[in-house]
Amino acid sequence: MNNTNRGRLLVVSGPSGIGKGTVCKELLRRCSDLLLSISCTTRPMRPGDEEGVTYFFKTEEEFERMVQAGEFLEYAGMYGKRYGTPRAFVEKNLLEGRDVILEIETQGALQVIQRAKEDVTSVFLLPPSMRELHKRLVERSTETPEKARLRFESAYREIEYAEQYDFVIINDQLEETVEALRAILIASHYGAGRALDHMHALKEEQVL
Amino acid sequence: MNNTNRGRLLVVSGPSGIGKGTVCKELLRRCSDLLLSISCTTRPMRPGDEEGVTYFFKTEEEFERMVQAGEFLEYAGMYGKRYGTPRAFVEKNLLEGRDVILEIETQGALQVIQRAKEDVTSVFLLPPSMRELHKRLVERSTETPEKARLRFESAYREIEYAEQYDFVIINDQLEETVEALRAILIASHYGAGRALDHMHALKEEQVL
Numbered sequence: 372m373n374n375t376n377r378g379r380l381l382v383v384s385g386p387s388g389i390g391k392g393t394v395c396k397e398l399l400r401r402c403s404d405l406l407l408s409i410s411c412t413t414r415p416m417r418p419g420d421e422e423g424v425t426y427f428f429k430t431e432e433e434f435e436r437m438v439q440a441g442e443f444l445e446y447a448g449m450y451g452k453r454y455g456t457p458r459a460f461v462e463k464n465l466l467e468g469r470d471v472i473l474e475i476e477t478q479g480a481l482q483v484i485q486r487a488k489e490d491v492t493s494v495f496l497l498p499p500s501m502r503e504l505h506k507r508l509v510e511r512s513t514e515t516p517e518k519a520r521l522r523f524e525s526a527y528r529e530i531e532y533a534e535q536y537d538f539v540i541i542n543d544q545l546e547e548t549v550e551a552l553r554a555i556l557i558a559s560h561y562g563a564g565r566a567l568d569h570m571h572a573l574k575e576e577q578v579l
Numbered sequence: 580m581n582n583t584n585r586g587r588l589l590v591v592s593g594p595s596g597i598g599k600g601t602v603c604k605e606l607l608r609r610c611s612d613l614l615l616s617i618s619c620t621t622r623p624m625r626p627g628d629e630e631g632v633t634y635f636f637k638t639e640e641e642f643e644r645m646v647q648a649g650e651f652l653e654y655a656g657m658y659g660k661r662y663g664t665p666r667a668f669v670e671k672n673l674l675e676g677r678d679v680i681l682e683i684e685t686q687g688a689l690q691v692i693q694r695a696k697e698d699v700t701s702v703f704l705l706p707p708s709m710r711e712l713h714k715r716l717v718e719r720s721t722e723t724p725e726k727a728r729l730r731f732e733s734a735y736r737e738i739e740y741a742e743q744y745d746f747v748i749i750n751d752q753l754e755e756t757v758e759a760l761r762a763i764l765i766a767s768h769y770g771a772g773r774a775l776d777h778m779h780a781l782k783e784e785q786v787l
Contacts, residue, residue: 498781502784533771534775536771537771538770539770541777551766555765557758557759557763558759558762558765561747566747573706574739576708578710
């Protein structure tokens with residue numbers, strides 16, 4: 372089985388407020404072949420949301436049916452709402468050789484890393500400082516101060532997960548972060564494990 | 580100890596005739612901060628060689644003295660001649676945060692990978708086919724046909740080492756190979772292990 376032509380699943384995670392969305396949007400703009408995986412959620416639509424663009428919006432019942440039918444690559448609960456990654460979109464595109472990016476919170480990311488290990492390249496974004504993360508969370512928050520505080524406290528725990536990722540980027544300057552991500556995506560196509568079949572084929576090839 | 584500022588040692592290897600030299604030269608042209616490690620050798624100078632540019636040329640006695648003094652990061656024998664990588668140049672530059680590239684045959688490369696594991700990102704170049712490698716070896720060879728044949732036979736064994744490298748590139752198109760190498764070099768600065776100290780510092784940082 373030759374897997375060198377399979378696409379890569381780029382998992383980008385990090386604590387709330389780190390700027391995952393901005394980073395991924397800019398990466399998608401620069402990598403025209405890269406596809407964004409759209410998650411399902413049970414949270415209500417907010418201003419700026421668009422069905423099938425920011426999320427697929429589901430009722431609790433619809434979401435639960437998808438869980439039971441095994442249609443999620445991962446799913447998780449966050450602050451009472453559920454989020455999940457539809458499996459079919461990811462699998463179809465990887466199989467057809469296209470790269471997929473998954474912008475995802477830390478709980479779901481670890482599930483994907485464990486379940487799709489061979490296909491995944493995982494990147495964790497860290498803030499330059501907690502003070503900076505606090506600023507971003509409070510300033511950018513579309514939620515109540517109480518919710519922003521909960522997210523900030525949770526960030527201290529989430530940061531520990533960084534060790535379980537392949538790569539870690541300190542998201543200070545957008546330009547550096549996006550170029551690092553792009554390099555990581557390109558490099559991920561050349562992991563030694565992906566060339567084993569070619570290596571074996573070479574050894575069988577008689578020339579002289 | 581914070582190691583995020585250390586330089587990376589990019590080890591590029593592969594069988595004779597694969598085109599390591601061409602690839603590394605072009606990478607150096609595009610990455611102005613990257614430094615080339617110059618090896619020592621006991622082989623005689625050939626047309627085009629320049630002391631301190633292609634190699635540092637040493638007598639058997641000089642080379643052996645350096646071996647005894649522990650001045651090599653690795654050394655190996657190839658077809659009766661000795662080759663070695665001076666340790667001081669590599670260590671000084673990595674410590675000062677500069678990346679170093681090492682273009683090296685497979686035997687020495689494995690020593691470096693084992694000895695400098697944490698600093699090394701290793702890349703193995705494979706040919707698109709053995710027929711193509713044979714063509715390159717015979718056409719480009721500055722040696723006797725007999726020596727070229729020996730090198731080609733040796734390539735079959737060397738290819739097996741590919742599995743022990745971090746990355747493998749099939750060196751078909753120079754442009755793709757060099758861009759892949761450049762991406763691998765950039766990505767290697769973001770390995771998760773390099774961010775551990777920053778992660779720990781964040782966890783200690785009190786904001787609220």
